[in-house]
Amino acid sequence: MEGFTTQLLCALIGNIHLGIIVLDNNLRIQYWNHFVSERCATSLEQACGRPLIDVFPEANAADFNRSIELARDQGRHVYNHWLQMPLLQLQTAGNESSLLTLQSTLLFPFATQDGIAHFGLMVYDTSAAAQGNEQLRVALKALGNKQTEQDQLLRKLETANSQLLQSEKMAAIGQLAAGVAHEINNPIGYVFSNLKTLDGYVRDLLKIADAVDTAGGLDELRQLKRQLEYDYIRGDVAALISESEDGIDRVTRIISALKDFSHIDEDEFRPADLHRGLDTTLNVVNNELKYKAEVIKEYGELPEVECILSQINQVTMNLLVNAAHAMDEFGRITLRTGCDNDWAWIEVEDNGKGIEPKLLNRIFEPFFTTKPVGKGTGLGLALSYNIVQKHNGRIEVYSQPNIGTRFRINLPIRQANVRPQPDVAQP
Ligand SMILES: Nc1ncnc2c1ncn2[C@@H]1O[C@H](COP(=O)(O)OP(=O)(O)O)[C@@H](O)[C@H]1O
Ligand SMILES: [Mg+2]
Structure with a gap:
């Protein structure tokens, strides 16, 4: 029975893919198995009885001694991972690459039946793990490079984006200027013509006043008044003045709306009244809208919303236009x-012509436009998307061809602690 167990153990130790080295209490080599023989230049016969450090001069002596102390004094199993400083390096059969010689070791004390102290040293071949690790390192490095590339791309995108914003701003300003010119032209035109008429009236009235000194009698004065259509002038003057006042009023309103719009470069979030912003915007784009559609306002209750109002105005202007x-x-x-x-x-x-489903996911792309050259820049929605995103909000679109389109901007009321938005009901 004993012979059989010994045979079994010998076969096991001879075949196991693990180096087993037995040292005596003075750290002299007593035995090692086939695994070690295959991976070192010295044979077991030559090594037997010699100190381990002599046979493996490249071994890490300091760590080895520390490990021995731990094992001897505290009876501990001391594990050394190859990624740290390996205790001992064996050459992997047929391979010179130092990477493949990395080994993990386990050193532990034991005593034979007669009470004599020994040390066992297990040596694991970790070259496969090391190889895997190397692949991981290479992959990580490649990933790192990709990350750098992406960072660079992102920076380029940001630059391109801010250039886009700038050019859309210019386009928007151009559009605005044209609209405002048209809108102001009309009242200025009739205020000017009213002034001319009033000029004529004043001359006639002065003639009548002067005649008070020169006329021969009241009849002559009365005749002059009739001749100069005094009654008509009297009626018309009031109308001309009130019409001119209206005109000047309209110009003033447009100018003050423009003032609200001109803080376009403002960059700070401030609590603002969105309804006031919408009304301002309606005033500014009125010229573009009034011949195309009636505008129905269905305002709900809104607290002040922390935003950059001039930018939100720009978004609603784009959507309205x-x-x-x-x-x-x-x-x-x-x-x-x-x-x-x-x-x-x-x-x-x-309730316009709507957007074809296949175009729906393209409309926010910069330069995507279905409008003729000169009418569309394709930047309005790209810019709007950007602005809403900067506000930590969301812009959604629902559209059906020939029925109409609905854009919805969702904005957090406060900018601090923005939480993910609850799902918005589909139409
Ligand atoms: N309310 C809408 N109804 C129908 N189509 C729309 C609407 N809003 C946007 N679009 C489509 O989205 C495209 C992109 O819009 P935008 O970015 O503002 O650029 P632009 O107005 O200069 O074309 C438009 O050309 C149009 O095809
Ligand atoms: Mg547009």
Whole structure:
């Protein structure tokens, strides 16, 4: 029975893929198995009885001694991982690469039946793990490079983006200027012509006043008044003045709306009244809208919303102008607002020609436009998307061809602690 166990153990130790070295109490080699023989230049006969450090001069003597102390004094199993400083390096058969010689070791004390102290040293071949690790390192490095590339790309995108914003701003300003010119032209025109008429009237009235000194009698004066159509002048003067006042009033309103719009480069979030912003915007784009659609306001209750109002104005302006452009015949644009929980929303809905489903995911792309050259820049929605994102909000679109389109902007009421938005009901 004993012979059989010994045979079994010998076969096991001879075949195991693990180096087993037995040292005596003085750290002299007593035995090692086939695994070690295969991986070292010295044979067991030559090594037997010699100190381990002599046979493996490249062994890490300091760590080895520390490990021995731990094992001897505290009876511990001391494990050394190859990634740290390996105790001992064996050459992997047939391979010179130092990487493949990395080994983990386990050193532990034991005593034979007669009470003599020994040390066991197990040597694991970790070259496969090391190889895996090397692949991982290479992969990580490649990933790192990719990350750097992406960072560079992102920076380029940011630059391109801010250039886009700039050019859309210019386009928007151009559009605004044209609209404002048209809008102001009309009142200025009739105020000017009224002034000319009034000039004529004043001359005639002065003639009548002068005649008080020169006329021969009251009849002559009365005749002059009739001749100069005094009664007509009297009626018309009031109308001319009130019409001119209206005109000047309109110009003043447009100018003050423009002032609100001119803080376009402002960059700070401030609590603002979105309804006031919408009204300002409506005033500014009125010229683009009035021949295309009636605008219906369905404002809900809104607290002040922390935003950069001039930028939100720009977004709603883009949406309103797009809605007007979508009209084939005189239509309807509904401007709606409301809020749920921490979110405020603005909707611009039109009953225009709608957007084909296959184009829906392209409309926010910079330069995507279905409009003829000169009419569309394809930047309005890209810019709007950007602005809403900067506000930590969301812009959504629902559209059906030939029925209409609804854009919805969701904005957090406060910028601090923005939480993910609850799902918005589909139309
Ligand atoms: N309300 C709308 N109804 C129909 N189509 C729209 C509407 N809003 C946007 N679009 C489509 O999205 C495209 C991109 O819009 P935008 O970025 O504002 O650029 P632009 O108005 O200069 O074309 C438009 O050309 C149009 O095809
Ligand atoms: Mg547009």
